Amino acid sequence: MSITESSSNYEDLEHMAVRDLLVNMNNEDKTVPLAVERSIDQIVPLVEQIVLKMQAGGRLFYIGAGTSGRLGILDASEIPPTYGMPHGKVIGIMAGGDEAIRKAVEFAEDDQQQAWKDLQALDISDADVLIGIAASGRTPYVIGGIREARSHGLVTGCIVCNPDSELASVSEYPVELIVGPEFVTGSTRMKSGTAQKLALNMISTSVMIRLGRVKGNKMVDMQLSNTKLVDRGTRMIMEALQIGVDDARDLLEKHGSVRAAVNHYLDARN
Known part of the structure; x- marks a missing residue:
């Protein structure tokens, strides 16, 4: 059984007092930054490749399903207002399309061919970088997209929360964030999702800094939207x-x- 699906370290959650629930969840969450820290050496070369590609005019794409897909879309959507980067330079795509951002689309993540079709609609090429996000590391939509992208010469990376996953094996620059069992068994929107969000923050922020979108420590290109x-x-x-x-x-x-x-x-x- 994969780590992300393994049984919680806590039993009888429904009998816990509210304070105990919160304390125990918080204790689990405290372990997440340490898991990300252990993966920094995996993140470094991925960031360096993204910077090289974007300096040459390329784009950064994220693909995912469920929580992982939503996190990619969130990260991509925050780049233009925060750093003044033109829309369309960092793009998030999720299984099931825009409808799936708010409501689950049944079985959308099970189609291995759909991600590449979605990416082709945006004229993806070997000038770009593709990162697949999947806590389990076995989501067919993401695996199929990464495998096809790599066969077309794209730089590929992934963010997963299980070791030795299929997604990591088909990605050129895998990032493995091993956070352990979830507080609610299998609920990867919790620790796994938090770890993925931290990694995405680190990746996109580092890229924007290296691209000159920060001066000193200030967001000097931010959009003045409010x-x-x-x-x-x-x-x-x-x-x-x-x-x-x-x-x-x-x-x-x-x-x-x-x-x-x-x-x-x-x-x-x-």
């Missing part, structure tokens, strides 16, 4: 240029991003 972000951008300009709030906000509104505002101001002074 008042909170406009205020944050204004403060960043004030700090960088040592100017007042009104001047900083005027620069931000005129140039549309922290980076552009700061660069224009410095160029004008020089």
Whole structure:
């Protein structure tokens, strides 16, 4: 039996007091970052390959099913507003399509051919990178997509939570996050999902930093999509240029991003 399907370390959950449930879940969750830490050496070469491909104009794709697919879509959707990256440079696709984001689509993950069809609709090529996300490491939709992509010369990686899985075996850069049994047996939206989210955060953030989308420790290319972000951008300009709030906000509104505002101001002074 796979680790992700193995029995919980806890029995009779329905008889636990609420506080005990929460404490025990939290204790299990504390082990997740350590599992991710053990996999950092697997993540490094995958990030390096993504950076090389994206520097040359390529894209990053995620494929998955269920929770894993939703996590990929979440990570991809946050890249444009956070880092000002154009839409379509990081793309998440899940078995069952957009409908499956909110409601499970029966048996969608069992089709080994569908992922490659979904990817072809977006003109995927060997300029791109594909990461398959599957806690079990045996989801047919993901395995089929990764296998076909690799046969077409794409850089492929995966994020799994079982050792020696089929998905890892067909991926060029496998990342194995072994978090152990779930608090609720087999509920991989819990520790496995948390580990996958941490790894995705690390991968995409590292890539964006290496692509120059962060200056110092600031999101200088973030989209100004709400008042909170406009205020944050204004403060960043004030700090960088040592100017007042009104001047900083005027620069931000005129140039549309922290980076552009700061660069224009410095160029004008020089």
